[in-house]
Amino acid sequence: DVKVTQSSRYLVKRTGEKVFLECVQDMDHENMFWYRQDPGLGLRLIYFSYDVKMKEKGDIPEGYSVSREKKERFSLILESASTNQTSMYLCASSGLGTGHSGANVLTFGAGSRLTVL
C-alpha cells in the first residue's frame, strides 16, 4: 500500500518558535507538495518540489520554507511560528507528468494539526 507519512499528527508551539514538519513517501514519486487546509479556504498550496533540492513557491509561501535533501523526504519549516499559522498541514506526492499511469494523482498524508499559541 502506498504511503505518505507525516511525522507529527498534533503539535503545539509557541509564537516565535521554529517548527519542522516532516513528510516521507515510499512511492519513489518525483513531486511533493505542502498544503494547508483551513475551513472555508480549501487546500492552499504552500510549496512544492519536483526533484531533489528543487522547490517552487505555491500560492501562500510567506512565512514558510522547505527542504528536499532526499527524494523521499520533504520538510516544511516555519522559521518563526505565528498564531495565523495555526492550521492543518497536508503533505502530498505524485508521480511524473502526463502520459504516465497515475500521474498527477496526489496521495496525501494524514495531516499535521499545528496550534501556535
Add this chain to the structure above:
Amino acid sequence: GENVEQHPSTLSVQEGDSAVIKCTYSDSASNYFPWYKQELGKRPQLIIDIRSNVGEKKDQRIAVTLNKTAKHFSLHITETQPEDSAVYFCAASNPGGYQKVTFGIGTKLQVIP
C-alpha cells in the same frame, strides 16, 4: 496563476437524490481535473478525474463532465447514500512539468437518511 472556484460550499440532499457540485477554472492551459473526497478526520482521496480531451467520465454512481469552452466542470453523484457525506474538492492542474494542482474551497455534502 490558476484560480478554481467551487460552489456550493454546503449541500444537503435526501438519501437517494442526486447531488451536483460545480467548478470553474481560469487557466485555459489546465488539462487535468480531479475530484477528491475527504471524510471527516481523514485525508483527501481521489474519487474521479478527467482530462481535457474527454467530455464526460463515469464510475458507478459518480460522473464528471467538462466544458473546456466555458472552463467549467461538474461532479454528479446519483442515488446518494449516507456514506457519500464528506467534503468534496475539485481541482485543476496545468500541463507543466511541475504538476501544480490548484484546489477549490470544497463542498460539504450532507446526505440525510
